[in-house]
Amino acid sequence: MDRDSILAIIIGQVREVVPDLGAQPISGGDAMADLGVNSIERSEIVMNSLEAIGLDLPMVQTHGPRNLGELADLLHAKLNRT
Amino acid sequence: MVMAVGIEDLNVYGGSACLDVRELCVHRDLDIARFENLLMREKAVALPYEDPVSFAVNAAKPLLDAMSEAERARIEMVVTCTESGIDFGKSLSTYVHHYLGLGGNCRLFEIKQACYSGTAGLQMAVNFVLSGTSPGAKALVIATDLSRFALADAAAIQEWAYSEPSSGAGAVAMVVGDTPHVLQIDPGAYGNHGFEVMDTCRPGPDTEAGDADLSLMAYLDCCERAYRDYARRVDGADFRSSFAYLSFHTPFGGMVKGAHRHLMRKLYKAPPAEIEADFNRRLGPSLTFGQRVGNTAGGSVFVGLAGLLESAELAGPCRVGMFSYGSGCCSEFFSGVITPEGQRRLRARGIGAELDRRHRLSMEEYELLLRGEQVIRFGQRDATIDPGTVPAVWAALQGTGRLVLDGMAGYHRQYRFV
Known part of the structure; x- marks a missing residue:
């Protein structure tokens, strides 16, 4: 799985866990906290993305x-190590 | 047959004053959606004449008062569990032992491992009883913590704002012995997970530092791995069906909800609706008192146990799964059995009514206390405390028989019952 596919999965999870974000554009340069995602939601997004x-x-x-981009980089590196 | 062991009696002390957390969030201009996520209503706030010793004694005294002279004489260990220590050498337990009037043939010491301390203390006591080295002996375990930091200026208050709504105060006292009316421990049924992580800490006597995300992640990892270790030791253990109720360490309710969701997803890939219903049924009751005192650190998993005994409807004996986590970090999942009889005993303590009697602080009173002008600081040699900071609280305490801190004389803390 390449890095951009992982980023797409993470962004998909952000939208699923925080539906309030609606159609707001989300990119790799966004930080979850800046999008208004709280700490419990952040951990859920990471858990769902790992799954x-x-x-x-x-x-x-x-x-x-x-x-989010750095998170995708990190998960991509972990995935390639396993 | 393995002997019975566990908690014979338990009491929670939630201070003499509290603050409405919603009012605080409005006052600090915090996002109200975030407040709802905390699942909190009130938090206990310590007065200048309250410290971890007075909290501990005020939690334990009703238990001791209910015991016979002969029973009290069998208390052979007093363990204080805290991250709010007042001296590097002398443990809180020495003061507690003195003001409770206990006998001299007693082990006195203190345990520290952030919010895991209460469980470490309980297991120490349980294994002392199970060892059989002093048949019939009891131990008094008291988890006592309060958050009171030196907030010198507006900037310091701002920095603390993230954890301020959930930072509480409270003590839980437990008599541990071989007639465990309140919680009969399942001997050998436990699981641990610990590793070095810098998630939250108290690097100085009046400071707290940490990373909320890292702490949450460490809690989630520990919850899963401590439970898996429990399941490895206990034949047939099943998180979904083995425990009628659960009590988790509760920094705030929302965190427990997150951990429960994490575990249900990891273990069963459970759908959201099932997870929500299971949380409300099995963990909801444990939030009863925590919502009213805030994070009580070492005692919080037992504040949860008390809350579920207060509010759950028990038709017969049933098993409780308990999860304790302390930053840094160490954790434990363990279990025990509660009964309607234990529930009657716990309810007779009137913990909820005591919490109702606390003075509800105005924001002005709270901010005055936050400045901490009358508070004795770590390492202070001599001091006399003026109890008049919030006159209404002091007036209400008179005649209650509670212990208060008068001051310091040559580093020696001076207390009296009022």
Whole structure:
């Protein structure tokens, strides 16, 4: 799975977990907190994305990315290591 | 046959004053949607003459008062569990032991591991009883914590704003022994998960630091992995069907909801509607008191146990799954059995009525307390506390028999019952 497919999965999960975002454009440069996504929702988005990608990782290993693009980079790197 | 062991009696002390969390969120101009997500109503706020010792004694005294002289004499261990310590060497338990008038043949010590401390203390006591080295002996375990930080200026208050609504205060006292009316522990049924992580900490006596996202992630990882360790040890354990009720460490209700959802997704791929119904049925009752005191740290999983005994309808004995997490981090999933008889005992404590009697602080009173002008700081040598900061609270305390902190003399804390 390439990095952009992973980013598309993450953005899809953001929209599913926070339907209030509606048709608002979301890109790799966006940070979830800036989109108004709260911490519980953020963790749910990460968990759902891991599940959709087929990665079984401790959540703490997904900590650090500053925006959705960096999260996609990180998950892409983890996926290629397994 | 394995002997019975567990919590014989339990009490929660939620302070003498509280603040409406919704009012606070409005006052701080916080997003009200975020407030709803906290699932909180009130938080306990400590007065200058209240500290972890007074909270501990005020939680434990009603339990001791209900025991006979002979029973009290069998308390051979007093463990205080806290992240709000007042001295590097001398443990809180020495003061607690003194003001409760307990006998000298007693182990006195303190346990620290953030919010996991209460469970560490309980397991220490449970294993002391199970060891059989002193048949019939009891232990008094008290988890006591309060959040009171040095907020020098508006900037410091702003920085703290994220955790302010959920930071509470409270103590839970538990008598542990071989007649466990309140919670009969399932011996050997536990699972742990711990690893080094810098999620939240108290790097100084009056400061707190942390990363909310990392802390939530560590909590979620621990919840899943501690439960899996439990299931590895306990034949036939099933998270969905083995426990009639659950009580989790509760920084705020929304976090427990997130952890429950995480576990139900990971273990069963359960659909959202089932998860929501299961949360309301099995975890909802545990939020009863936590919603009124805020995060009580070491005691919070037992505040949850008390809340579910207060509010759930028990037709007969049933099993409770308990999850404790302390930042840094260490966690444990364990279980025990509660009964209608234990529920009657717990309800007779009148914990809810005591919480109702607390003074409801105005925002002005709260902000005055936040400045902490009368508060004794770590390392202070001598002090006398003027109890008049919020006169109505002091007046209401008179005649209650509660312990208050008068001051310090040569680093020695001076208390009295009022």
